[in-house]
Amino acid sequence: MPNDLRLDRERGFLLVTGPNMSGKSTYMRQAALITLLAQIGSFVPADAATVGVVDGIYTRVGALDELAQGRSTFMVEMQELSNILHSATDESLVILDEVGRGTATYDGISIAWAATEYIHNRIGCHCLFATHYHELTALASHLDRVGNVHVAVANEGEGDDDITFLRTVEEGATDRSYGIHVADLAGVPEPVVGRARDVLDRLRSEKAIEAKGSGSSESTQAVFDLSAGEFRAADDGTETASSPADAAAEPADDATSQLDAEMESVLSALQTTDIDETPPVELMAKVEQWQEQLDDSAFQQQ
Numbered sequence: 001m002p003n004d005l006r007l008d009r010e011r012g013f014l015l016v017t018g019p020n021m022s023g024k025s026t027y028m029r030q031a032a033l034i035t036l037l038a039q040i041g042s043f044v045p046a047d048a049a050t051v052g053v054v055d056g057i058y059t060r061v062g063a064l065d066e067l068a069q070g071r072s073t074f075m076v077e078m079q080e081l082s083n084i085l086h087s088a089t090d091e092s093l094v095i096l097d098e099v100g101r102g103t104a105t106y107d108g109i110s111i112a113w114a115a116t117e118y119i120h121n122r123i124g125c126h127c128l129f130a131t132h133y134h135e136l137t138a139l140a141s142h143l144d145r146v147g148n149v150h151v152a153v154a155n156e157g158e159g160d161d162d163i164t165f166l167r168t169v170e171e172g173a174t175d176r177s178y179g180i181h182v183a184d185l186a187g188v189p190e191p192v193v194g195r196a197r198d199v200l201d202r203l204r205s206e207k208a209i210e211a212k213g214s215g216s217s218e219s220t221q222a223v224f225d226l227s228a229g230e231f232r233a234a235d236d237g238t239e240t241a242s243s244p245a246d247a248a249a250e251p252a253d254d255a256t257s258q259l260d261a262e263m264e265s266v267l268s269a270l271q272t273t274d275i276d277e278t279p280p281v282e283l284m285a286k287v288e289q290w291q292e293q294l295d296d297s298a299f300q301q302q
Contacts, residue, residue, distance in 0.1 A: 001167035007126040016130040018151030019178035024130040058084040061097040074102030090124040137173035148173040
């Protein structure tokens with residue numbers, strides 16, 4: 001699918017968002033390959049192209065650990081990012097694919113945010129950065145050379161079940177990744193997919209978990225109860241009842257709570273798994289691990 005790309009001095013850093021399997025990685029890799037072909041004077045697969053001289057093409061793509069050297073997937077990712085940040089110049093092309101995904105969400109967002117600012121403010125090179133951290137798209141409002149593009153999808157139904165990947169890159173950001181739809185395509189068991197949709201709908205309806213208060217001892221905190229499927233007010237984070245009647249209710253069954261915890265763990269793993277970049281054997285191993293994790297919890301609940 002042909003797509004246009006323009007990187008110049010006015011807008012040289014693009015944040016690429018869009019669903020899993022939509023073609024974000026392919027879009028960025030073709031840009032790197034076309035740039036490489038142009039450097040050697042080769043024809044390039046485009047109707048027209050104007051490509052300047054670059055002193056290097058730096059990429060951070062894929063996910064790979066190095067067990068023999070004792071380096072985890074995230075350590076490899078960070079070392080490659082470190083090499084890019086130390087080596088790239090304002091004449092380089094940098095390709096970053098899902099930087100920060102290998103650690104906790106807030107840590108990952110923080111690293112990706114800081115790396116974007118460093119590349120924009122200190123290095124000044126051309127850069128394509130694909131991410132599912134939609135919070136990063138706000139940087140386009142604060143950094144002059146940063147822009148947002150997304151890979152479009154057609155949603156023909158009310159939910160996420162009936163979508164078509166259009167493979168076209170359009171202006172602007174998107175706030176949807178359709179990860180559960182991809183999990184369904186990968187063969188994740190229907191009970192897991194169905195439960196994931198239920199939890200996602202509840203999270204979307206409530207928007208966020210908010211902490212409220214003025215710093216006094218009477219401050220309250222909203223807590224999401226997976227077993228009940230709702231948000232409840234918690235006094236100082238210790239109570240989860242939303243009313244006196246709820247406070248008098250018996251505590252949730254430990255086995256049910258454990259199953260919900262395992263479900264939350266599986267959902268988190270699903271959201272951070274990139275189907276495009278995960279080898280089939282590794283993906284099947286992950287699915288098998290998730291099944292065993294849920295089966296064990298369900299057995300303990302019985």
